[in-house]
Amino acid sequence: MLGIINASNEFDTFKNLTAHRSLASLPFAGRYRLIDFMLSNMVNSGITNVAIFTGQEMRSLMDHLGSGKQWDLDRKRDGLFVFSPEGTSRIERFGSFAHFAKNRTYFLRSKQKYVVITNCNAVGPIDFCKILDQHIETEADITEVFHEGQSLQTYILEKNLLLSLFEKYKNQGYYSILDVVHDKRHQFKINMYEWTGYIAIIDSLQSYYQTSLELLQPAVWQQVFTKDEPIFTKVKDEPPTQYKRVAKVSNSMIANGCIIEGEVENSILFRSVKVGKGAVIRNSIIMQKCQIGEDCVLDGVIVDKDVKFEKGIQLTGTAQTPYIVEKGTVQKGR
Template sequence: MNESMLGIINATYDFSSLQALTQHRSLAALPFGGRYRLVDFMLSNMVNSDIHSVAIFTGHKNRSLMDHLGSGKQWDLDRKRDGLFVFTPNSQGDNEEFGSFNHIARNMDYFLRSKQKYIVITNCHIVAAMNFKPILRRHIEAGADITEVLHDGQSLQTYIMEKDLLLDLFHQYKDKGFHSLIDVVKEQCSTLCSHKYEYDGYVAIIDSIESYYKHSIEVLKPEVWKQLFMTGEPIFTKVKDQPPTRYGKEAKVGNSMIANGSIIEGQTDNSIIFRSVKIGKGSIVRNSIIMQKSQIGENCVLDGVIIDKDVKIEDGTILTGTAEVPYVVEKGTVQGALMNS
């Protein structure tokens, strides 16, 4: 029995509530968990499920995503046969071009040439360690046309079906006003033999600043960390060779995740610190997310804050947010004590 799978990741999402973090990057490229990007999770899940051909359909603002993915080498997808395929929208496309259905129309050869019988469709903003092989087995056993993956009864917009059925749906609906593949699949779930699969592992759906902050801080909990990173199926990402983090004599670290290349001279508690971050002497960082290459001056207090990459926080600055309304500092900006007084 041919149980090989083809993977599709829809990276066209752009939630308005995340604009402060995605105005310079695609949602798929949003940093998460100290050293990863959101797309790493579903992409790694596919590789760990023995899926050797993955297509990522992107929207605009994809420069950082393309740089991150490269040839797919980090995921063992730089192959002579199959591998990683990234399909971008037309450069002059309007909003209609963001629909993955239009991407399929322009890249039909990819599907026609592929030899895999089944296809997995998912999106870029789900954080989970999910193996698709048991889902496929359940799909076959149930004799389903479409299997939809749920978590706590909520759809993850993740589907398994035969590739030929997908192509049939495309030809049936291509002239009926649909622009999203997911819209077509949801339309057909009520008429075809549809099966529901309840996934009981940890799942985070990143669709707002609040959910990004909440689930980022949740990773600091050992029970969540084990479900994401200790399953025996690693989450792969782009490797950057940097020295270990250096801790000053007065540094204090409690329940924090700190990536390599950083310099910690102050205090961090319940925080996630990305690569090459500097926290100056006398500064306190609590309940915060500090992205790569940001510089925190001396005697600062940051609590409930999300600092995007390449930000400079000047000496003596105090920034405070909450779990419900985190304080967000946008990429490449400067925050000073006088600005916030």
């Protein structure tokens, strides 16, 4: 199979978290980015030729992906390819056959017979080989993947069919494969595949927050992170986390490089976070290199990278509306 990932979807509900990065590069689960999950699923399914079609905001994503070495996609043949849109209109953006057609040479040079098209914001293991087996067995033209009755906007079809679709899209009125599947006039045989494993769709601030904290449940963690289907990401070397004598940590995910002197409960801390004495962090997500000052209290808060909290600051959010702290800011005490 040839793998195609939509890394251009944006949702206004993420507010400032995606103001300076794409949704695909949004930090998740302490040390990953959202795109790591679908990209790793493809690699674990034996896919060695992956194309990522991005939106306009791609600097953070490109820095994360690099040459694709972490996913074993730094290859002489096949490997990782990144395509950005040349235009800004809706028709020119990803998911559109216009975007594919401008990179037609890539599809023609690839040797794979089948194509899997998916999004970047699904978290959970998917074995595309199982889906391909059923696609071939049912002799379908297009297979659409569902989870609990909801479309994952993931499709498998033959590459030649995809080529014919985006070569004729203007005459047929199709701008994306989604239009093809939902058009009742088409003559294609559509197969519906129900994926029964754990999958979470990150399409809002609330789903990002709730899914992140859901990973603190061992039953959920064990479904997402398995030995046989590892999630690969960009490796950054940091020293082990230091837990001082006065530190109290319970039901939390702490990345390496942190220094904990306060209390952390039911929270996720990314790399190199410092928690001062007397500080309390509950039900919160703290991204890389944040500094939490002494006696601060953060409950229901999402803190973007490189934020510094001075002594004694108290912030509170809820599961429905977590409090967001912008990247690189300094939260001053009174």
